Amino acid sequence: MISDRTVERLSLYRWLLEMRVDPGTVYLFSHQLASMASVSPAQLRRDLMAIGYSGSPSKGYLVKDLAGSIGAVLDGSEPSRVALVGMGNLGRAIVSFVRGRKSQLQIVATFDKDCRKTGRVISGCRCYNQDKIEEVVEKEKIITAVITVPCAEAQKVADRLVNAGVRGILNYAPVPLRVPEWVYLENRDVTAALEKVAYFARQEEERK
Amino acid sequence: MISDRTVERLSLYRWLLEMRVDPGTVYLFSHQLASMASVSPAQLRRDLMAIGYSGSPSKGYLVKDLAGSIGAVLDGSEPSRVALVGMGNLGRAIVSFVRGRKSQLQIVATFDKDCRKTGRVISGCRCYNQDKIEEVVEKEKIITAVITVPCAEAQKVADRLVNAGVRGILNYAPVPLRVPEWVYLENRDVTAALEKVAYFARQEEERK
């Protein structure tokens, strides 16, 4: 099993390989890619060990090949089908983010409570009424979801998603959700992140 | 120096104490608060050790007092003044998130490139033209910033912020920024997070 941290870095490496490496560059050494990713070369090599990828001691890593190998691990056999609940500013931002980025992620359904938004296509994606969560998630065999609803609704939405078969949730609502231990949960509370950054910014300012 | 992880959890504990604990509850045991935060009681106690807070072995922690002690560490002596660059969907979402939440964080200035948005007040916050970053950040003595501009501009914006005196950056652009080692940087790439969640969701699905 690949660790949480490693998966995150692998995702970054791939993005760098696909988007930030000059198309003419065929090979890359660990220290070059590591520097782009702001990690140590040893860390990078260890991460690649986790996916069993091998480079050449003299030439380094074959850019296209490595990107492909990371993809084989991260993406699985077919594109990941994702649902997003809560089409406020944040939800819409995420939908267009993901669409704009070449990746194996597909947001195939979005949900909202507000009838003015539902039934229409927003940011190129069908928006259903929140009542339809179970129905659509089951039918579309979705196992990954993003929650961007207000705090008060988040737990209820999470329960319904889990019930419908979702196995991984990315939660932007600032409330720690309760999910069964077999559901992977990632909380991305904006305020908490900002409080942390503000704290360390102050530390740096004081040290100066 | 308090660790990264601990600061994040402290922020969560405080939020739970202020928002999720019944106002009639005066005392709370470590296992109660730990359960709300989905951490182990030992973890919680150790985190509180970091801020030097002590509870009573028989009664537990005094809710108001603990919230105050966490605040004293996290917030410092005065509210943290924050700048946000990039008033797209994501930027606006964050501004209203932070405003809506009772906290010591104040987004005192926002910036955008687009003239239709600048010079006006959006989500209750003055929006300046991006040219004014140095001027405003210096004048307002801002040391914390959020970046929500498109990928291509992110590094340039970061450089200008750092130049103007910023010591902590919360970056939502999906590109790993380069900053001096004395600037605290937190990357919150949405796509990377989603790829990670999709990966672990698939793992859970397969294990089933």
Next chain:
DNA sequence: AGAGTACTGTGAAAAAAATAACAATACAAC
């Protein structure tokens, strides 16, 4: 008042993550 209970604070242990170190390897220069 004394025994029992359930908690805290913290040192010790374990687990996890990052870093360093180095043998093995493939190429380049001569």
Next chain:
DNA sequence: GTTGTATTGTTATTTTTTTCACAGTACTCT
């Protein structure tokens, strides 16, 4: 060809983070 060099894959070490375990403590019950 041989020597030298720079890199990889992987083991060993260090550091960080989390969990365990328990002495110490304040309260309750009898």
